[in-house]
Amino acid sequence: MIRRLYAIADADARRRLTTYLVLSAVAIMLVSTALVLLIPLIRALFSDDPAQALPSVIAIAAVGLAAMTIEIVSGMYGERTGAVLILRMHEVIGERIMRLPIGWFDSERIGTISALTSRGVTFAANAPNSFLRPVWQATVGPLVVATAVVFIHPVIGATMLLGGIAVVLVWRAVRAREQRFRLRSDQMNEEGTARVLEFAAAQPAVRAAGPDSLAERSVRAALREQRAAAERVLAQSNRSMALYNVVAYAVLLIVVVLDVWQVGTGELDAPTFVALLAMQILGTWFAVHGLPFGEGLDMSNRTLDQIDRLMTAPVLPEPDAPARPVDARIEFDDVTFGYSADSPVIRGASFHVPAGTMTAIVGPSGSGKTTIARLIARFFDVQSGAVKIGGADVRALGTAVTLAQLSVVFQDVYLFEDTLRENIRLGRPDASDTEVEDAARRAGVIEIAERLPQGFDTPVGESGGTLSGGERQRVSIARALLKDAPIVLLDEATAALDIESEALIQQGLADLSGHKTRVVIAHRLQTIRQADQIVVLDGQGRIEAAGSHDELLDASPSYAGFWAERSGTLNWRIDAG
Numbered sequence: 192m193i194r195r196l197y198a199i200a201d202a203d204a205r206r207r208l209t210t211y212l213v214l215s216a217v218a219i220m221l222v223s224t225a226l227v228l229l230i231p232l233i234r235a236l237f238s239d240d241p242a243q244a245l246p247s248v249i250a251i252a253a254v255g256l257a258a259m260t261i262e263i264v265s266g267m268y269g270e271r272t273g274a275v276l277i278l279r280m281h282e283v284i285g286e287r288i289m290r291l292p293i294g295w296f297d298s299e300r301i302g303t304i305s306a307l308t309s310r311g312v313t314f315a316a317n318a319p320n321s322f323l324r325p326v327w328q329a330t331v332g333p334l335v336v337a338t339a340v341v342f343i344h345p346v347i348g349a350t351m352l353l354g355g356i357a358v359v360l361v362w363r364a365v366r367a368r369e370q371r372f373r374l375r376s377d378q379m380n381e382e383g384t385a386r387v388l389e390f391a392a393a394q395p396a397v398r399a400a401g402p403d404s405l406a407e408r409s410v411r412a413a414l415r416e417q418r419a420a421a422e423r424v425l426a427q428s429n430r431s432m433a434l435y436n437v438v439a440y441a442v443l444l445i446v447v448v449l450d451v452w453q454v455g456t457g458e459l460d461a462p463t464f465v466a467l468l469a470m471q472i473l474g475t476w477f478a479v480h481g482l483p484f485g486e487g488l489d490m491s492n493r494t495l496d497q498i499d500r501l502m503t504a505p506v507l508p509e510p511d512a513p514a515r516p517v518d519a520r521i522e523f524d525d526v527t528f529g530y531s532a533d534s535p536v537i538r539g540a541s542f543h544v545p546a547g548t549m550t551a552i553v554g555p556s557g558s559g560k561t562t563i564a565r566l567i568a569r570f571f572d573v574q575s576g577a578v579k580i581g582g583a584d585v586r587a588l589g590t591a592v593t594l595a596q597l598s599v600v601f602q603d604v605y606l607f608e609d610t611l612r613e614n615i616r617l618g619r620p621d622a623s624d625t626e627v628e629d630a631a632r633r634a635g636v637i638e639i640a641e642r643l644p645q646g647f648d649t650p651v652g653e654s655g656g657t658l659s660g661g662e663r664q665r666v667s668i669a670r671a672l673l674k675d676a677p678i679v680l681l682d683e684a685t686a687a688l689d690i691e692s693e694a695l696i697q698q699g700l701a702d703l704s705g706h707k708t709r710v711v712i713a714h715r716l717q718t719i720r721q722a723d724q725i726v727v728l729d730g731q732g733r734i735e736a737a738g739s740h741d742e743l744l745d746a747s748p749s750y751a752g753f754w755a756e757r758s759g760t761l762n763w764r765i766d767a768g
């Protein structure tokens with residue numbers, strides 16, 4: 192574990208960790224030495240001249256005082272080292288999260304990161320002070336004592352050493368068994384956390400679904416599993432403790448019987464017997480009370496495993512010298528992609544979006560429209576073929592250059608815990624207040640600001656939840672207008688918007704259009720009709736047809752059917768209204 196902490200730590204944390212470990216080792220050696228000094232002390236006390244015990248008393252007091260002082264200092268140092276390590280781990284995790292492909296983050300993994308950063312990191316960073324130290328004390332103390340006894344009475348000393356080894360072996364075996372139960376329990380915890388996060392985020396839908404909805408049932412099932420796994424761990428832990436204590440005290444009993452026998456045969460004098468007994472009882476006490484802290488070490492190791500998995504999760508390769516796009520055209524060149532390698536969602540797709548034109552992507556639900564937008568934004572890399580922007584493969588452009596070409600207006604707009612102004616400024620962090628407000632005006636956000644108590648300076652954070660769905664999308668359009676990137680990726684809202692939002696969003700989008708290249712996951716007939724090109728997905732991952740509205744009406748029976756169905760529904764709605 193220490194090696195793994197060193198690997199994560201920076202130079203400062205490494206130095207602190209080394210100092211802490213050295214101080215702890217010295218304190219433990221001193222405590223063990225004080226134990227060994229009991230032998231001359233007790234022998235002197237039982238001698239004809241008990242005053243001879245004075246040097247031993249002074250030595251024990253001096254060693255004990257030194258041990259206590261170093262323990263206090265190392266304890267304080269350990270806490271500070273833990274705090275430095277927590278910061279460092281958060282830094283390392285944060286840096287990695289920034290590099291992971293956006294597609295990596297699903298609710299399970301977010302649950303893991305949440306558990307890792309809230310509890311796991313604190314646990315692992317404090318492990319040297321909280322767990323490693325008692326375990327060292329429990330192993331080093333009895334070992335030093337047994338080694339000292341070898342010089343006084345080799346048979347008893349060797350028995351103590353062998354007994355100690357037996358205790359450690361049993362301890363390792365029960366830990367390994369417990370570990371399996373704990374791993375399962377951790378999985379259940381992560382699953383439970385993910386379900387609860389999902390449940391909290393989906394509250395509007397959950398409430399609309401009424402009591403005992405699928406979401407509620409799935410959270411309840413996950414929490415039930417979590418509790419059952421925790422109970423299994425607890426039961427196993429109790430069994431392990433019992434077994435381990437029985438073995439430790441059995442070893443003590445064997446050693447004491449041996450002591451008594453040796454006294455009987457005259458091999459051991461009474462003072463040495465008393466001294467050995469005291470040391471053996473104290474040594475057993477250290478082992479019985481210290482070794483169970485090994486469970487904390489296991490838990491910390493599991494956190495470090497999770498950090499390892501995060502650190503080794505594949506990141507998208509980034510080019511050393513990113514290519515530059517020559518314009519804002521987009522090409523899909525025989526692209527195949529699936530979220531898992533064996534089930535492609537897009538199969539051999541090829542199409543071309545000339546710079547400055549609009550392409551609408553249409554197709555049945557689940558046909559891969561959003562996936563196409565994600566591939567353009569390089570949330571994932573394709574399995575074969577190439578996605579190109581401005582003539583260059585997005586893998587050669589790298590994520591940063593690719594994203595710099597894009598303004599993305601998707602349906603789930605995230606608002607950060609900050610003011611309306613700063614939430615718009617996210618589009619271009621160096622934009623002036625005037626530029627932010629100009630973009631806000633063009634996207635119809637001024638009307639929102641006027642309604643809010645502190646205007647643009649009103650906090651509209653995620654938990655504030657002060658904005659409606661349509662208003663959030665307007666903020667997203669304002670961000671895109673401010674960014675002014677040459678390509679716009681837009682997922683048109685399917686949810687019904689109020690008339691004001693709808694009109695303002697249309698106006699904002701029209702403003703966004705200008706001479707930009709636009710790829711729209713289109714749901715509105717008006718948008719589809721206006722597109723220079725419509726790419727029709729067939730529901731099997733293939734592009735069924737591509738062309739203008741009029742061309743497709745003639746050439747693609749499924750597009751003609753789709754259009755007839757949609758416009759029929761629209762007419763029906765209008766007639767019904």
Ligand SMILES: Nc1ncnc2c1ncn2[C@@H]1O[C@H](COP(=O)(O)OP(=O)(O)OP(=O)(O)O)[C@@H](O)[C@H]1O
Pocket residue numbers: 530536554555556557558559560561562563
């Ligand atoms: N993150 C993901 N992990 C695994 N599978 C996914 C993921 N996102 C989408 N899929 C699957 O990929 C397929 C295409 O999904 P996609 O969201 O691209 O379709 P869509 O056409 O945009 O659907 P809709 O119109 O319903 O939004 C679906 O089968 C979906 O279940």
